Amino acid sequence: MRLFLHELRAQQRLFWRNREAAFFSFVFPILLLALVGSVYGDEPIEGVSAATFILIGLLGYGVAANAFAGLAITLVVRREAGLLKRVRGTPLEPGMYLAAVIASTVTVIALQVVAQLLLGVYLLDADWPERPASLAFAVLLGAAAFAALGIAVTTLVRTAEGSSAVVNAIYLPMAFISGVFFSREDMPAFLEALSDVLPLTYLLALIRAAFVPGEAFEASSVAAVVLWGLLGLVVAVRMFRWEPREGMTGA
Amino acid sequence: MSAIAVSGLRKSYGGREVLHAVSFTVETGEVFALLGPNGAGKTTTVEILEGYRARDDGDVQVLGEDPGRAGSSYRARIGIVLQSSAVYPLLSVQEIVALFAGYYPSPRRPDEVIELVGLGLQRDARVRTLSGGQLRRLDLALALVGDPELVFLDEPTTGFDPAARRQAWETIRDLRSLGKSILLTTHYMEEAQRLADRVAILRAGEIVGTGSPRELLSGHASVEIRYRRNGSEVVLATEEPTRVLHELTAQALADGVELEGLEVHRRTLEDVYLDLTREEAE
Ligand SMILES: Nc1ncnc2c1ncn2[C@@H]1O[C@H](COP(=O)(O)OP(=O)(O)OP(=O)(O)O)[C@@H](O)[C@H]1O
Numbered sequence A: 001m002r003l004f005l006h007e008l009r010a011q012q013r014l015f016w017r018n019r020e021a022a023f024f025s026f027v028f029p030i031l032l033l034a035l036v037g038s039v040y041g042d043e044p045i046e047g048v049s050a051a052t053f054i055l056i057g058l059l060g061y062g063v064a065a066n067a068f069a070g071l072a073i074t075l076v077v078r079r080e081a082g083l084l085k086r087v088r089g090t091p092l093e094p095g096m097y098l099a100a101v102i103a104s105t106v107t108v109i110a111l112q113v114v115a116q117l118l119l120g121v122y123l124l125d126a127d128w129p130e131r132p133a134s135l136a137f138a139v140l141l142g143a144a145a146f147a148a149l150g151i152a153v154t155t156l157v158r159t160a161e162g163s164s165a166v167v168n169a170i171y172l173p174m175a176f177i178s179g180v181f182f183s184r185e186d187m188p189a190f191l192e193a194l195s196d197v198l199p200l201t202y203l204l205a206l207i208r209a210a211f212v213p214g215e216a217f218e219a220s221s222v223a224a225v226v227l228w229g230l231l232g233l234v235v236a237v238r239m240f241r242w243e244p245r246e247g248m249t250g251a
Numbered sequence B: 001m002s003a004i005a006v007s008g009l010r011k012s013y014g015g016r017e018v019l020h021a022v023s024f025t026v027e028t029g030e031v032f033a034l035l036g037p038n039g040a041g042k043t044t045t046v047e048i049l050e051g052y053r054a055r056d057d058g059d060v061q062v063l064g065e066d067p068g069r070a071g072s073s074y075r076a077r078i079g080i081v082l083q084s085s086a087v088y089p090l091l092s093v094q095e096i097v098a099l100f101a102g103y104y105p106s107p108r109r110p111d112e113v114i115e116l117v118g119l120g121l122q123r124d125a126r127v128r129t130l131s132g133g134q135l136r137r138l139d140l141a142l143a144l145v146g147d148p149e150l151v152f153l154d155e156p157t158t159g160f161d162p163a164a165r166r167q168a169w170e171t172i173r174d175l176r177s178l179g180k181s182i183l184l185t186t187h188y189m190e191e192a193q194r195l196a197d198r199v200a201i202l203r204a205g206e207i208v209g210t211g212s213p214r215e216l217l218s219g220h221a222s223v224e225i226r227y228r229r230n231g232s233e234v235v236l237a238t239e240e241p242t243r244v245l246h247e248l249t250a251q252a253l254a255d256g257v258e259l260e261g262l263e264v265h266r267r268t269l270e271d272v273y274l275d276l277t278r279e280e281a282e
């Protein structure tokens, strides 16, 4: 446990010192909430106020931005720089290292959720979540699933330079199609069908259930997020690489 | 017990064999240098011993363990300098050394190790602001902070200025005097000659020479005398340079000629290395 905290502290330091990454995954989702939230009207969307709708959307977006995009890019950059290989040569257990990196990401997400709630509720007049504990559960489950997917996606990326291109090409369209910014009901049928398989769609459904009085988690939504997480986990466990690209060792 | 025992080690990449039945041992408390041209297989060998790469055949024992299967407790006993540096650029020297110290069961004091590699003045500098040679010294600090029994150094002094290289040699000698074993690779023959108790010379995946630098030098005439006569170079190899030189210069004086470009050169490890690694084609 002491070693875990030792590594977690270092990971937090590394996260906040990397200004560009910290802006992209921590500040940007909060900023987006302020911007988008202030241009939406008063028309309710999917049964909640517009402000609440966009708060729900950007809470989910923030989870994916950190646990999926941020984590994947960080790991690819570290892998290609040989940093993961170097860590692998120490007695620190690889599982402990990854656990600390993920815990660091969850820490950032927790801070972000608090900031988004304060901003959404006090400045944009969004609703306070009916069941905060359910919200916490949904965010944690989503973070775990997206972290597994983020680690899995590192196996598709061959270079540090390519990492943000590949990752953004996956998760920005996903955010739109899953209904972060506007209701899935307004989408053409084929996009709605596509959104029916995306994990973020179901994470948003879980977050929404925590906000709306009288709603509860749907088992199918929990199952969809868990299944995506397991898929990511299987790929991650089988294919994750600690060393730079094959055949590229030494100078 | 030997610190490292390798016998019949083979390794292929994509069907091309790059290590052909390599065998050598490194005794406990010894500094052992693995030499050889670019691509000879030094890094491959070292990384198999470190546990990074799988071997295709052969027996490998390091500190009594098989590095192909060994886990965390093995890595607690070894220190590693990889051929290419890899350190988080956003941490300070002090922070990264303290971070790594935390990974080991009984580490050395971070401040002491930072002083040891001569980075005292850079203690609070971010890693990304270090020069190439300073970064390499930090790699050495990270290899030593766990107080390992055995240290693998893959070209540890590449990029060092002459004073830093000498300081690194001192550090390595100090480690040996503490009873540690060291396996290093280097392209600096002077480094190998001065530091290593024994060396092995690898050429295209085969060991073509092994022994102490002194042993490798014996069996060849130890001194070469060179000069030019009528524009062409004359080389005399001899064990008796005093006599040969005396006769040569006496004759030249008698004839009233100047021995152009006269040089007396003692053979070094570099000469042996160049002989042994010269391509077969010649
Ligand atoms: N991961 C790899 N995949 C394919 N081939 C490799 C790989 N690593 C090394 N090789 C090949 O194996 C041979 C030995 O490489 P190695 O890195 O061990 O040489 P080296 O002696 O350390 O050379 P240098 O002095 O340049 O560091 C080379 O021909 C190299 O191209």
Ligand SMILES: [Mg+2]
Residues within 6 Å of the ligand: A250, B042, B043, B044, B083, B154
């Ligand atoms: Mg090498």
